Amino acid sequence: MPQFQFTAADAKGEQMSGTIESTNEAEAIQQLRSQGYYPLQVVEAGKGKLAKKAAKKGKPAKGAVDKSKGTTGGRIKPKLLMIFTRQLATLIDSGLPLLRGLTVLAKQEPNLVLKGTIGALADSVQSGSTFSEALAQHPKIFNKLYVNMVKAGELGGVLEVVLVRLAEYQEKAHKLKNKIVSAMVYPVIVMFIAVAILIFLMLFIVPKFESMFQELGSAELPMISQVVFGTSKFFLNATIKPIPNVVWVFVVFGIIAFFFNMWGKTKGGRRTIDSLKLKLPIFGDIQRKSAIARFSRTLGTLVTSGVPILQALNITRDTAGNVVVSDAIEKVHEAVKEGESIVTPLQAAGSVFPSMVISMVDVGEETGQLPEMLLKVADVYDDEVDNAVTALTSILEPIMIVILALVVGAVVFALFLPLIKIISEMGNM
DSSP states (O other): OOEEEEEEEOTTOOEEEEEEEOSSHHHHHHHHHHTTOEEEEEEETTSOOOOTTOOOTTOOOOSSOOOTTOOOSOOOOHHHHHHHHHHHHHHHHTTOOHHHHHHHHHHHOOOHHHHHHHHHHHHHHHTTOOHHHHHHTOTTTSOHHHHHHHHHHHHHTOHHHHHHHHHHHHHHHHHHHHHHHHHHHHHHHHHHHHHHHHHHIIIIIHHHHHHHHHHHTOOOOOHHHHHHHHHHHHHHSOSBTTBOHHHHHHHHHHHHHHHHHHHHTSHHHHHHHHHHHHHSTTHHHHHHHHHHHHHHHHHHHHHHTTOOHHHHHHHHHHTOSOHHHHHHHHHHHHHHHTTOOSHHHHHHTTTTSOHHHHHHHHHHHHHTOHHHHHHHHHHHHHHHHHHHHHHHHHHHHHHHHHHHHHHHHHHHHHHHHHHHHHHHHHHHO
């Protein structure tokens, strides 16, 4: 029978670790619960590792959280927040009180910012604040979506269910973001390599060939060779001595990027950039599908958790990540506020929401299953984004290889074409 390593806490918050024999992970968790323990982590022996700071058996827990090793006010990675949410949901679902659960998690958390924040949450809860009020005091870590979902869970008495939904939402959102980022990594790396090779050739290889041709006293060079040699001279020359022009090229690009970034932070600039993102060939389709998936999952998760529809729409608008989509959600909010259907303003924003989404939302409203339908839409578009990213990656790989080959090949051709011409002339003599 397989053995499972575990870390668990008892009713007093005391932690222990050890091994247990069981047929599977679920049964191992059930055995620990039947013995009065609250499982924190259970993994099959040899296939994972337990939390880095699992407590030793027999070490009593103190009532107050030690915050001397933690800090507050900073930011943490989304993955850390996702793990914290999942662990807290598991503890509360196992029957551990919220305050005790926060204490247990603070003791084992290695990240100083999250450790200090959990300690501050525990202090706030202990002093009489609700969990949602305590979360709202740390907006850099817990956004409006998180706070309002927890508030709805507290009011409905289903905090552990809401935390599980939050963890699932964070996991799927993180997975979707990683897919999009991974699709962009390959072309960026290839372009960086192409630019690096081109600069290396222009600064070190091309000048040597040019001096060689000058010594040979060759006739007029082909046009492509003249362009390459002229570009090399431009890079090496110093308009403002002693700094070569290649440095000023990077400085100019840096200044352009800085001002573009500043313009992108303005209201008009942000709107223009977000609108262009949705209109880009290939990439625009992925951006649109990603925005629809986020809108559907956020709104569906909020409404399912008991957040009022108007408040849910406000939160969804603030977390849309695209001004054009935010404007469309704002129109939906205004329509619902006036007692109208969600479908009409969605149809008006046809450039953002396709007909399939509108039809599914319409069916959801008519059948009273809008949250479930929104989550189904999110699942569908998550899959579509996954397929689109996979297709994009498969298309980009050969295209980028061809671009790299053309750039390097053009420079090499420009260098060897005059050499071939000189050899041919010498052979005819």
